[in-house]
Amino acid sequence: MTPPPVSPAVSRPLPQPNAHEVMTRGQRNIAIFGLLVALLLLWQFPRQLLVAVNVAVIVCYLLFAGYKLILQMVSVRARHTDQAPGTMDRNILPRYTVLVPLYHEASAAPGLVAHLKTMEYPMDRLRILLLVEADDDDTRTALDRLVLEPPFEVITVPVSMLRTKPKACNIGLDAADGDLLVIYDAEDRPEPDQLLKAAWKFQTSPGSVVCLQSALNFYNTDRNLLTRWFTIEYSGWFDQCLPGLFHLDAPIPLGGTSNHFRLAPLQALGGWDPYNVTEDCDLGIRLYICGYRTAMLDSTTWEEATFRPGPWIRQRSRWIKGYIQTYLVHLRQHGRLLRTMGPVRTLHFHFLFGATFFCLLVNPVYWLMTLLWLTTTPAWLNLLFPAWLMVPALLSFLAGNAAFVLSSMLACLNRQTDRLVPVALLMPLYWILMSIGAWKGAIQLVTRPFYWEKTPHEAKSAWRKPS
């Protein structure tokens, strides 16, 4: 599939490597060769091949579960608090640029603007750039009605075939000035002192820390079961995984929004990859490869959780598609990864990206086999699972899944959303949705690799921080 041009108005060179090509010719050749070898082996040694694949998958499951557990244990030990300084001279605060890409967000715009006005940061040291697509008349009209004054500015993103958030962010990056930059989404409600905390953290961190990731969580948790599950997942990821990654000095996949950057290094890196639908994750890896570091900021940005299954699956499919894109992009320079990151941190990369989407894709197959085994026990299943493989397979099934559920419950406890603890028991049902999203994303990577599944938001203007 021919990738669409970014935009005639953008002269910025693409960051290298990038997702402009889903797979390079070399990767395609390797994939075709691998497929042919697999088919040949399947023809000659069908049982041995299937058992070998089965062993590989079970080992992968066990390693991934162990990795997640270790990460969570490290995260618990690495918990810290960041505090905004009490009093300070406003004249020495860094100049902050806030980028807010908006596309079909007319209903969310008033609430967003109202909230950003409450941020505890001197307005004369702030620039808030609202990035609106040129043909998005609804959002533009809604913003016009608000009669915006500085620090708000509306930047028009030229129309092009490629409609991705990173494309808009890159245009915002061109217009940005000052010292620091942060990205928020339309439905985001960052804690009011977040910018102050970030400025303070940048000031007190080593120079190589050029990015801070705030925790994300949801303000509409109790909307329905799906939003509760989503909240549990986010609590686990942002509170119990990412701090551990920082503590282990591993690459951190950024979280899409509330990423605070030092502006100059970000510009030097070339901004975001406009062809990558999880540009944030890709940027996190690129930062790390260049010797920069991402730290966690102890501040939460409250978002709106997608509460209908359809949009949720679409959002998840974009994320998994982006994970696969990012994985393929950085696999092209695996030697460089190994040289710059070392073998252990490269292993982090494989677990964070490769194992994540792989497990989600493979899960349904194994759930089905488990169900068959428990109900009918067909003979071919016994061939796939010889007796010596049963112990690791059972361990993976019984201990691995339980470990994930337990960590979800602990994440609720950690976030002090105690009422969600019993809901965490139902997380396996949520994993089914995740796998559906993963398969949709994987298929879409072939059919529409650069298509951005837009997540609709209700974004109530009346918002309050959840208790």
Place this chain on the structure above:
Amino acid sequence: MKTPFRRPEYWSRGDLAPEHQPAIGPVQPERHVRGSHPSTPAWLVIGFGLYAALLSWFQIQAGASDYHGVIWTGMFHNLLTLDSLGRQAMVSSLHIMPLQGLPALPFLPLVGLRHAAIAYAHGLAILLALATLSLANLLARMQQAPRPATAIRYQPPRTTFTLIIALSLLLILSLQFAGHGITGPLAALACLIMAMDFELRPTPLHRAMAGLFWGCAALSHWTGLIAASGWMIVRMVQMGRALSRGHRWAIAFIQLVSALYLAGIHLFLSALIMRDPLYAVRSFRIPPRHGAPVESLEHAFRTATPNAAPVVSGHWGYLVQPFITEHGGHHVIDFHPDKMPAWDTRDLVLVEPAPGNPLVPFSDSLQRLRERQTNLRGCLLITETGGWRFYAISRHP
């Protein structure tokens, strides 16, 4: 007072593009020192070494007198050779429970199957070494009175003194248990100590994890099962009486779910292997306080089974494996005449410990076998010695 911010140029200077940067080494992550003893790994190693040496010495010197060690040796052999007996033995008794033996698995490749009892001792030593740290925490908590007028839970750090006391106490207990030839309950004891320690920790996450250790205790020995069941009942009553679903309720919920899940795994595996989730509970018997010594078994075998294939049912079969092998017999965990090889057409003689024999709890009861196996109706008591009973089993009802 102004906050000591640096000049704003700091940010605009930032850390510029990679090409302008000197090589950046790995950034030191922030260190957040918790209240752990600085030499925790050293104490773990010391504890492990001492317990392993003590328990291994008993396994080597006392030989077959440690029932648990001998039985686990046989079970490891069956498990690793994929004999179904090993799987049955794992789930069919409350005396021999999975968590006694599982910690030994990493040591098996090092010592080999012939010395599996040594691996078993090392597995127990790991649990005891971890429990030493927990016991030291508990002692430190006892040593320091709670701070008055504060709502904040506080974990006083364990000291060298508390560690030495904990180590000594557990060494004495290990000596006592091993001396009596019963090492299995040590695993339950270690898990119970760890559960108590986590139960009293200040952080909610640690307290929530206590459920896992209660569950482990329940899967270690019947004494642990009783202790964990009692604790679960108390927890359920507390949860039922709680007015609101607050933080404490959530912690108790996680504890309960973790413990119940582990118990559920045991039931599931028992249902899968034994076709009866409560097989271990149904065949449970408490050992007699003063049993007859395990003696004259070889003599009994020689006199009572001249032309028959002796069979035994239950874990004690592992204990008498040399005699059975010598007489060309069979031992089975879940006895069923159909499990005998078809080529062996000899009559079967079931050898069972008589009441009063300390091996009674490790054997299947004939009563129960009769209830379960309808084709055992040809079972006939042929002779009885001081500690043993011999039954003739008809294979063709």
